[in-house]
Amino acid sequence: MANRWTAEFRLSITRALADQLATTLAPLEAAPLTPEHISTVMPRPGVYVLFLDGERVYVGKAARSLQDRLSQHYQKISGRSGIDLNDVRFVCVYVDEDLDAAAPEKLLIKKYRAHDSIPWNTNGFGNKDPGRNRDTSLVKKVHFDATYPIDLGYRLSLEPGSQPVAAALEVAKRELPYLLRFDNGVAAKKIYRDTTVSIPDEPMVATDLIEHLIRALPHGWQLTALPGYLIMYAEDREYASALAWWKRNSTGVTRTEGPGHFAAGRVEPEDSGSESGEPA
Template sequence: MRHCFEELEFDLPSALLNQLVQLFEEMPEGSLDAATVQGIDDAQGVYQLFFNGTLVYIGKTDAQAGLRARLLRHAIRIRSRRNLSHDTIGFKAVRVFVFTAMDLEELLIRHYKASPTPPTWNLSGFGSNDPGRNRDHTVLKAGHFDKSYPIDLELPVSLVAQNGEASAADVLAQLKGQLDYNIRFEGAPGKPKSPHPDLIAATVQLKSTDDTVLNILRRVKAALGPDWQITALPGYVIVYCESTNYKEGIKIESM
């Protein structure tokens, strides 16, 4: 028998999670390439990435960085890595009009972590930003995304230069603008966001403005001289005035 006052406790997160899981299960995978992703609304939502048909990553977007922009970024990231190709990566994306995408991401990760196929890339560093100078000596564990899929130094890039010359600072800045992985270089004393004076003063001789990342970094090293070191770490490149051995790093020498 009902009364004039009753209580209703509705588990909205669980209900929404169940609907999302069912919807994802019914959806086909799309190919993570620019042509497919361009047809998606740049809106708030959640998405899944698949590697050879296996769920590996769950992500979210908001109004500032929508689904299209985020998925395009992931497509570029895959292009910038060895051992990965577009034809092995698929995605599913759902625009969400209610609730918060952040809560949904956490709910989905928690749900799939308990499944037979947990999203392994969520736990391996995929999508993370540059960890900073203090982490350059970190030895990555087996299975870490950067260790399994290190950066590709053989990617072709195209630079802008006058008469085949440009400062090392300009070359490195242009590389950063074309690559998904970071190229971090030493800043000016007291002004870490500005290039070091040596990088501005050094002139890089470019045999061609169309070349691979590796060949261009070799020419930057030649311009900087022996006091500077360029190191390719699994997930990014660092350029500093130093002489240091990194367990996970490869020194790039002059051509």
């Protein structure tokens, strides 16, 4: 029975944790997302916030190393069109491993969403490789990859000279700031080993490498630039959301501009990755 001289008290540990995290983050000065500033972050677990043009856009967690996780974000954003790394900043807080089970980043997301939209937590920014079965899916118009597609003019530093396609592919995977996925079947691997590609002694961008790789491969191979990554298979297929694709035919290499079709609606949870990003 309620009266004026009694009350019920409930202690919310999770709300207290969210409030303390937000209080710790609030006075921090956001640093540019650059290798120089990331190198000052210790390789410890923690939570972090990314800002774009001063707006809070992403809250994430690193289960092992904040430095590694922020470096992954730097690499990803550096290979995107329509966004300037100079406009991206971060703050972070080291968190004891004992608090990891409490999902501190999710508590922060819930708290911040009372005032901010934190758009990158629900637009697929944290995604990695969606897998071969998702390559043909229409990308949502609001997806991170649709808003900031991969930069096909990204500059590369490759060792000039003739080399097996297999070697060139491994170097390309390390050099490119976005995913390059290719057929890893037994027959395909033999083609990569037995086929030679000639890398010229001159500055190259991603599209140059694409054309050299496809030109070196047999008739029927195709390399497709999807909004968020590259794929290479022996196929003849159109991708509705593709930026472009390069096809090896009997006369050489043909480039076809992609339709650039995108789907309406929000990014589904399975397309947006964990709201806090993958642990690092």
